[in-house]
Amino acid sequence: MTTALFSIAGAVAVVAAVVVVTTRRIVHAALWLVVALGAVAGCFGALHAEFVALVQILVYVGAIVVLVLFALMLTKAPTNPLPALTTRRSPFAAVVAGVLFLLLGTGVVIAFGNKKIKPVPAGAAADVGTAVFRVWVLPFEVLSVLLLAALIGAIVLSQRSGKLSEPDETVSSSGKGDD
Amino acid sequence: MPLILPLLLAVLLFCLGVYGVLARRNAITILMSFELMLNAVNLNLVAFDAWRLDGLATGQTLAVFVITLAAAEIGLGLAIVLLLFRGHGHVDADTARDLREQPELQENEL
Structure with missing residues (x-):
């Protein structure tokens, strides 16, 4: 059940992140960033880190994206599609990102390929609060x-x-x- | 749940962020890609916290710290972007070359 929820949220996060880094409309990128960050918050919730998920929604969606939208407004960002938003060297950037994905992915699979996350107890804000103020x-x-x-x-x-x-x-x- | 699932998702998000930082021209979209990368790091921290269960909630605490750092970073970053816009009239990261080392090489680079 958690695996299915995590997979759905993760797929949404990946699709939204792809749109964020490839769209030609800069305001759409900022709004898709909300979807990506919210989906990552859902992943946190599926991993029983409810407090982190709430902080993520509060700080990222509530503050950071609003700040980004204000900055777009103040820099007079156009709402029409901009072909020049991505540089000409984007194929090289894609190659770098792909090679990095292969390296990190194989490393992660080799290191943690057969590990399982046991069903963890529901996360509580009290645990995080105690850890913050004690350790x-x-x-x-x-x-x-x-x-x-x-x-x-x-x-x-x-x-x-x-x-x-x-x-x-x-x-x-x-x-x-x-x- | 297999541990590899959140880790691979984090790797994918991080690489998308790397692509965005390298390929985007607008400074604000570069900052958005930074946020994606920081989220990938947070996902790793939370996943390893759920895997280890050390009783101290170390990963979750560090994830909250990283979120705070991201807030500070985006505040300063957007202030710098606004300063760039006020001075140049654009936020194009490729043409912001005020701190380049040798001004006479500009024709060759462009």
Whole structure:
């Protein structure tokens, strides 16, 4: 049952991912990304990682894709098909990706070809919460500092500085913010 | 469930992401391909967590951490893309050559 659910979600994810990287309409790529990420969240659910699935939907679909759509809007992305969205070297890129798939795929099959995932108990957010605050406290705190730094960095980068004197000001303010 | 199923799906998603990063021209689509690759990594982490069942939920915790890192990365990446658009009027990653090493080689490269 879980295998069937996982296979369906995985197939949807692969099809949506193929559309994301090949479509000529850039807004369609962003919207198919929602399907791909949601299907991957379904895969997480089939692997009994319900908390990760919910976080995936909240953060990826709720925040990241919306951010991408806003960026498309702000960069005046056209909604009509763009033939130049993929470069001329895309056959070489396909070859690189195919060779990488063969290498990684054979490695994975050789290493884990006959392993089985036993039916795992239903995942609980309590387990992840306990692990975060008991074992992974230091990475958690470092991650919060990193989020703050990314926040300040994004604000500094997106400030409108038309005059030449203003970049110095933004650099000094970012230095103060990092401290 | 065989462990190979999520692992092969992760490999496939990762390679699609690699193709997208190499073949796409628009910087925002390159960032979308990055997200696909990070999702493949998360799928690996969750699959190995379900396989090992170490009682600490290590894989799931690391997957949540990776999702957080992806949020930070996409925020900064899109800020840089907007800056590029403000300076150049396009988000074409192939023609953004401000940091290239030797400007006189531009005619040969194009």
